Amino acid sequence: MRTLWDNYPDGFYAHPSNGHKNKVPSKSYRGLIRYLTNYLSSLPIGLSKIVGYGGHQVRYYYQSHKIKLKTYETVDAQVFVGRLVQHILPKGF
Structure with a gap:
């Protein structure tokens, strides 16, 4: 530190x-x-960026910093939730 x-x-x-x-x-x-x-x-991702949910998979987009373009990605729902919960701070932070 x-x-x-x-x-x-x-x-x-x-x-x-x-x-x-x-x-x-x-x-x-x-x-x-x-x-x-x-x-x-x-929020770690805006709700408008989630473009699809099929029961087991989530489709969303983000602005790629590497190619400066809108990039779409489809991942399993559990992976998607895992990516979101890592932004939740520990109690008392």
């Missing part, structure tokens, strides 16, 4: 979406709290 603090004394964005690459939302703790609240309270 100390290494991260040394390397990023001003903080960093996990996924900058507002054009402020590698910048803390503001110098105040309020800005950081606002950013974390928005990040942690949002």
Whole structure:
């Protein structure tokens, strides 16, 4: 943890979406709290991105960072749920 603090004394964005690459939302703790609240309270995938469910498989899309295109994927429902629950924070976080 100390290494991260040394390397990023001003903080960093996990996924900058507002054009402020590698910048803390503001110098105040309020800005950081606002950013974390928005990040942690949002769903890992928007419901509109789920385009199909056939009882055992889920079809959805995402914006690929590698090819900059909308990418569709079909996975087993259990795999899909597994990908979502990894975003649930532990109790008391």
